[in-house]
Amino acid sequence: MNFVEKLIKDKDYRKHIISYLFFGVLTTIICLGSFWLMRKFIPTMNENIANIISIVLAVIVAYITNRKYVFTSTEKNVVKEFLSFCSGRVVTMLFETASFWFFATVLNFNEMIVKIGNSVVVVILNYIISKFLVFKEKKKI
Numbered sequence: 001m002n003f004v005e006k007l008i009k010d011k012d013y014r015k016h017i018i019s020y021l022f023f024g025v026l027t028t029i030i031c032l033g034s035f036w037l038m039r040k041f042i043p044t045m046n047e048n049i050a051n052i053i054s055i056v057l058a059v060i061v062a063y064i065t066n067r068k069y070v071f072t073s074t075e076k077n078v079v080k081e082f083l084s085f086c087s088g089r090v091v092t093m094l095f096e097t098a099s100f101w102f103f104a105t106v107l108n109f110n111e112m113i114v115k116i117g118n119s120v121v122v123v124i125l126n127y128i129i130s131k132f133l134v135f136k137e138k139k140k141i
Helices: 003-009 011-041 047-070 078-106 111-134
Strands: none
Touching (some): 011 047, 011 111, 047 078, 047 111
16 A cells, blocks of 8 residues: 555544654744744854754754654663654754755755755654654564
8 A cells, every 4th residue: 555545545544644743843833933932032042053053953853752642652661762863853953954054054045944854854754764763663573
């Protein structure tokens, strides 16, 4: 069954995707909002530092919501799971930071447009990493 068929026919899968998108949007709002607030109210703060801080805040919220509401993890070793989650987020943060630097700093594109564009790509990458590497279902023996 392909993605669209599964989305149409499988109620649990729809709920899973909708909850991921909902919390992904919430996390994105936290990331964009905190970045905007830092740039607006601390104008001397370097845009790249503000970008990294906003990503860290978003990662903390994302872990909590993904663990509890999206993937409903039952992993007992929360530290290991959190470190695995953070490792995946470090990969996407490196992508986002490099992309932000290139487009906003080097090419001088509008920094909020760059943040929004990066956010879309990062949400997709983060889902793939979380679903298949961090919160993967345990195989039943």
